[in-house]
Amino acid sequence: MSFQPTPFPTSNAPEQVAFDRRELGVILGLYGRMVAAGEWRDYGMSFLKDVAIFSVFRRTAEHPIYRIEKRPKLRGRQGLYSVIGMDGQVLKRGHDLRNVLRVLERKLIRAVD
Secondary structure: OOOOOOOOOOOOOOOOOOOOHHHHHHHHHHHHHHHHOOOOOEEEEEEOOOOEEEEEEOOOOOOOOEEEEEOHHHOOOOOOEEEEEOOOOEEEEEOOHHHHHHHHHHHHOOOOO
16 A cells, blocks of 8 residues: 655635836826826726736726736736737837836827917
8 A cells, every 4th residue: 555645735826916016106106197187087906817907097987098017927028017008909018117108198298388
């Protein structure tokens, strides 16, 4: 009769991807400026197994106008961060969050009459 050891119990809880404090500071800084400009009104965050998403809404009860995503699996390829428009088109992708978010800051620049 052979003896089979009992395997050590492991946690099967999936790990989540999340934004760290520095990343949230950059995102919420832009969010505050856009709210002050009257462009954005609400946001939502989702932390999934392979992606963290910061969704921006013009009104609470509609689809997000922009999604800021962090995908660690793309770190070595296209870039860790991306900004995706309402239609699903990738507006900008890269390794530096501040540079990626510049595509959204253009909305703050307006001509003064």
